[in-house]
Structure formats: C-alpha cells, structure tokens
Amino acid sequence: MPTILLVEDELSLAFIVQDNLESRGFRVVHAADGYAGLALFRQAKPDLVVADVMMPRLDGFALAEQLRREHGTVPIIFLTARGQTADVVRGFEIGGSDYVRKPFSIEELVVRIQARLQSSNQPLMAPALLRIGQYEFDYPHQRLSRPGHTQELTHREAEVLYHLYTQRNQVLERRTVLQALWGDDTYFNGRSLDVYITRLRRYLMADEQVHIVNVRGIGYKLML
Incomplete structure (x- = not known):
C-alpha cells in the first residue's frame, strides 16, 4: 500500500483529499504546514508527497527544496492556485514532479499520483561520478x-x-x-x-x- 504525505493547511480540503485517497487504497498521512510536513516525512518515509504551495511557516517550494536535499528521488506533486508560468517553472526547477491546479478533481489527482508512483518504481541508478x-x-x-x-x-x-x-x-x-x-x-x-x-x-x-x-x-x- 503506497504511503502519501499530504501537506495542506486547508483542513476541509485535506480531509476530503485524504478520505478519497484512502478509499482508493492509499495510506495517507497529513500535515498542516511545511515544518510539520518535513517532520512527518522523516517519520513516515512516504512514497510520494502532495504539497500545497501557499502555506504558513514553510511554503511548499521551501519544503520541496529541503526534501530534495534529504531525498533526491521521492515524487513531489504541488497543489496550487497559482497559474503564472514563473511559478510553474520554479516548482519544476527545485525538483517538483507535477502540478495540480486548484480547483481540481480527485480523479485527476489520483491519475497523476499513479503516474508518478509508476515512474518512481523504475529509479535511475548511477555511479557516484x-x-x-x-x-x-x-x-x-x-x-x-x-x-x-x-x-x-x-x-x-x-x-x-x-x-x-x-x-x-x-x-x-x-x-x-x-x-x-x-x-x-x-x-x-x-x-x-x-x-x-x-x-x-x-x-x-x-x-x-x-x-x-x-x-x-x-x-x-x-x-x-
């Protein structure tokens, strides 16, 4: 059962997403801000992270940068209401795997999660140099x-x-x-x-x- 770390400060949205993902066979752990998400990541060792971009204390981009320093390959999907090209490019540059724009359907999110998990099951392996x-x-x-x-x-x-x-x-x-x-x-x-x-x-x-x-x-x- 894949474990998904959901980092989302809108609690009502987080509840809906968690409930729907769990009904589809995922294990979901939730954090309400970036710092809590970072701590929970280290504890739960999830297979994939779904993170809101705009959050208090530590936003989704800063969280992703820290996760990339600690874990180079875990897929990260951003949830965002932002549509500017610069924001999207920045998210990909710091290691984001995908973007889902709000409002979104659960079906769309599930498809994107499944695609990223499938890709991560074939990790790139390389010598150090x-x-x-x-x-x-x-x-x-x-x-x-x-x-x-x-x-x-x-x-x-x-x-x-x-x-x-x-x-x-x-x-x-x-x-x-x-x-x-x-x-x-x-x-x-x-x-x-x-x-x-x-x-x-x-x-x-x-x-x-x-x-x-x-x-x-x-x-x-x-x-x-």
Missing part, C-alpha cells in the same frame, strides 16, 4: 565539475543530463524524457525541456569535444 569529456558529473549531488570550476545543477537539470548520458552517442527521444520526467509530452513541458537543454549546453561548452545536438523531429544526442 560519471565522466563527460573533461567533466565529472556527480549525479546524486547534482554537480557538474571540471578543473577549477563546479556548476551546481537543479534537480531537473541533473535528471535531463543523466538521461542524455545513459543514451550518450545515441538519440534520446524527446517523448521518452518528457514522459519519464514530466509524466506527459505537452507543448509546455516540451518548451521547459528546451530551456534545460540550452542551459546544459552552456554548462558543457568549455569542452569542445562535448556536444548536445538536436536530431530534428526525434530528440537529442549527447556526443562525447
């Missing part, structure tokens, strides 16, 4: 280093780079990485992926032998 030309890629700690310089990566940047690395010198299909990291291949998610690819190219540009090339209509290739 991966060699990319002149660079060392520390995937677990999200760092890309070369002599004299270290680039701290966001969670999403590290995930995209690792997918490229696992298919190095081969084509990584765009749809594959979008499904694995975002859960779908919508236009907006595709544009987000393009942003991360552009950033990774910039991080790797000191080594002229390393290139991320577009394969038109298919995806990308990390050439070493």
Whole structure:
C-alpha cells in the first residue's frame, strides 16, 4: 500500500483529499504546514508527497527544496492556485514532479499520483561520478565539475543530463524524457525541456569535444 504525505493547511480540503485517497487504497498521512510536513516525512518515509504551495511557516517550494536535499528521488506533486508560468517553472526547477491546479478533481489527482508512483518504481541508478569529456558529473549531488570550476545543477537539470548520458552517442527521444520526467509530452513541458537543454549546453561548452545536438523531429544526442 503506497504511503502519501499530504501537506495542506486547508483542513476541509485535506480531509476530503485524504478520505478519497484512502478509499482508493492509499495510506495517507497529513500535515498542516511545511515544518510539520518535513517532520512527518522523516517519520513516515512516504512514497510520494502532495504539497500545497501557499502555506504558513514553510511554503511548499521551501519544503520541496529541503526534501530534495534529504531525498533526491521521492515524487513531489504541488497543489496550487497559482497559474503564472514563473511559478510553474520554479516548482519544476527545485525538483517538483507535477502540478495540480486548484480547483481540481480527485480523479485527476489520483491519475497523476499513479503516474508518478509508476515512474518512481523504475529509479535511475548511477555511479557516484560519471565522466563527460573533461567533466565529472556527480549525479546524486547534482554537480557538474571540471578543473577549477563546479556548476551546481537543479534537480531537473541533473535528471535531463543523466538521461542524455545513459543514451550518450545515441538519440534520446524527446517523448521518452518528457514522459519519464514530466509524466506527459505537452507543448509546455516540451518548451521547459528546451530551456534545460540550452542551459546544459552552456554548462558543457568549455569542452569542445562535448556536444548536445538536436536530431530534428526525434530528440537529442549527447556526443562525447
């Protein structure tokens, strides 16, 4: 039975969500703010976190940043009334797995939870250090280093780079990485992926032998 940590300060909404998820076979533990959610995460060790963005004391983004430092792979789904692109991008950059905008249906939330749990059952496994030309890629700690310089990566940047690395010198299909990291291949998610690819190219540009090339209509290739 998967355990879901629900961090939501609207108690009436939290009760409805918890009741409906439990009726569908999930075990749900609830915290009413970010600090309580962090403590409960350490105690319950959930399979997935559903967190409201706007909460007192410690908001959902700050909670996610702390969870990513302590646990690099647990899926995090944000609940939010915010619709601005900047907020959505920030949530993905700090390691969010998905967004559900309020108001939402329980059916939508359940589908998104199931999709993220299915993805997390196939975790990415990597050695501590991966060699990319002149660079060392520390995937677990999200760092890309070369002599004299270290680039701290966001969670999403590290995930995209690792997918490229696992298919190095081969084509990584765009749809594959979008499904694995975002859960779908919508236009907006595709544009987000393009942003991360552009950033990774910039991080790797000191080594002229390393290139991320577009394969038109298919995806990308990390050439070493």
